[in-house]
Amino acid sequence: MQDDLSRKQDDELIGRTQSGDAAAFDELVVKYSPRLYGLVYNMTSNHEDTNDLMQDIWSKAYRSINGFRGKSSFYTWIHSIGVNMTINFLKKRGRRYTLSLDDIDSNVQNDKEFIELTASSTPVREADLSELQKRLNEAMQKLSHDHRAVVTMFDIQGMPHAEIAKILGISEGTVRSRLFYAHRQLQNFLTEFHS
Amino acid sequence: MTDEQLSALLRIKRFEQPPPEYFDGLLQNLHRRQRAELLRRPLWRIAIERAQTFFSEHSMGHLSYAGALASVLVVGVTTIGLVTSGGGGTNSGVAVQPGKKDGLIAQQTIAPSEDKLISLQTGKARALFDSQPLSTARPGFEPVGQQRRYIIDARPASYESPSF
Numbered sequence: 001m002q003d004d005l006s007r008k009q010d011d012e013l014i015g016r017t018q019s020g021d022a023a024a025f026d027e028l029v030v031k032y033s034p035r036l037y038g039l040v041y042n043m044t045s046n047h048e049d050t051n052d053l054m055q056d057i058w059s060k061a062y063r064s065i066n067g068f069r070g071k072s073s074f075y076t077w078i079h080s081i082g083v084n085m086t087i088n089f090l091k092k093r094g095r096r097y098t099l100s101l102d103d104i105d106s107n108v109q110n111d112k113e114f115i116e117l118t119a120s121s122t123p124v125r126e127a128d129l130s131e132l133q134k135r136l137n138e139a140m141q142k143l144s145h146d147h148r149a150v151v152t153m154f155d156i157q158g159m160p161h162a163e164i165a166k167i168l169g170i171s172e173g174t175v176r177s178r179l180f181y182a183h184r185q186l187q188n189f190l191t192e193f194h195s
Numbered sequence: 196m197t198d199e200q201l202s203a204l205l206r207i208k209r210f211e212q213p214p215p216e217y218f219d220g221l222l223q224n225l226h227r228r229q230r231a232e233l234l235r236r237p238l239w240r241i242a243i244e245r246a247q248t249f250f251s252e253h254s255m256g257h258l259s260y261a262g263a264l265a266s267v268l269v270v271g272v273t274t275i276g277l278v279t280s281g282g283g284g285t286n287s288g289v290a291v292q293p294g295k296k297d298g299l300i301a302q303q304t305i306a307p308s309e310d311k312l313i314s315l316q317t318g319k320a321r322a323l324f325d326s327q328p329l330s331t332a333r334p335g336f337e338p339v340g341q342q343r344r345y346i347i348d349a350r351p352a353s354y355e356s357p358s359f
Contacts, residue, residue, distance in 0.1 A: 026222060033218050042208055051221070058225050059232070136204055155205035183201060190196050190204075 010074040017065050025065065028074065029058055035157065036082050042152040043086045043145070045137055053089055057082045072166060079153075079167045087145045132190075139189035147182040154179055 010031075016024035036057065041050040061081055068077060140148055149168065153159045154175070165172045 029222055029225065030218065033221060034212060037218075038209055038212065041211060047213070054221055055225055055228055058221075059228060062229065132204065133207070136208070151205065155202055156208045158206075158209075183198060186205075187196050187198075187201055190201070 007073055011070065014065065014068060014070070014074060017062075018068075025062055028078075032075065032078055033058075036078060038157055039079060039082055039152055040086050042140070042156050043083075043090065043148055045141055049089070049093070053082075053086055057085050060085065076163065076166050080169075083149050083153075083167055087149065090145050135190060136186070139186050142189060143182055143185060147178050147185070150175055150178040151182045151186070 010028070013024045013028050017028070033054065037050060037054060040053050040057070041047070044050050044053065057078070061078055064081075068074070072080075140151065143151065146168075150164060153164045153167065154161070159167075161172045161175045164175045168175070
């Protein structure tokens with residue numbers, strides 16, 4: 001997931017942060033916020049909650065950075081904090097949520113996946129894609145927090161199983177089984193929509 | 196819906212990102228929040244940090260060590276003083292039995308009356324002690340010098356049952 005150069009840069013930035021250079025921490029925030037945002041946003045499905053959580057996560061990371069010993073990459077470490085805090089937040093929030101996942105970036109029109117999906121002769125093309133996205137988001141919210149976390153990291157963010165296992169502190173086998181179950185559930189929800 | 200279709204649909208979700216300006220704002224909000232957290236810290240922690248900063252800025256580290264050493268010395272001397280003054284009674288060889296009448300027993304043992312001391316110095320008493328060494332003395336023990344020392348408290352009075 002991360003090349004050696006990127007990891008070396010992270011190690012340097014972490015070292016500077018631990019020495020009291022707050023600007024180095026800002027660089028880490030700038031570097032990892034977009035991916036972290038994607039993770040949290042796809043788990044909460046709400047912009048305001050994501051914004052609050054992002055600040056909570058980075059604040060916690062800043063307070064804990066002196067305890068970071070480099071046993072895992074910073075990428076894994078910050079994602080672990082992010083996933084755990086988001087799951088705790090979702091447990092507290094319960095079923096009270098408002099979907100705001102309808103602001104797809106305009107860049108999506110140029111995405112290869114998007115073009116393929118809309119150009120192919122599949123049932124998906126016939127359906128209104130934005131409506132399908134909305135249904136997918138609703139289906140995602142019906143998954144358990146743990147399953148949603150795995151789907152977000154694997155399918156949306158493209159992380160390998162091993163990385164997800166490290167972040168969640170579970171075995172790769174558990175990651176695979178959660179993914180299998182989550183996919184089946186999502187397919188069932190979306191098939192209902194098509195039928 | 197096939198697995199591939201589902202995966203493709205999910206992959207589109209990675210584009211659900213806020214505009215790039217959002218991340219600049221996030222950093223600013225984070226800085227604001229960190230400053231607010233600094234102000235919300237308890238007063239004692241702020242005071243300690245300011246003291247540390249003061250000492251580090253003025254190269255007064257050795258003075259802080261000296262202060263700490265002085266504090267330790269004061270505490271040590273006080274403790275030794277308390278132990279010495281409070282432990283005088285216990286070092287006299289008097290074992291004190293617990294109970295209500297302990298104070299009275301201890302007083303009687305520690306502060307014998309002048310009359311009793313004088314009575315031990317009489318010729319009769321001397322003759323008695325010279326002829327019959329104390330049973331508690333070790334065999335072969337010879338007192339040094341002219342003045343003999345009689346270990347009266349070798350058998351502490353407090354071991355005897357009170358007669359009152």
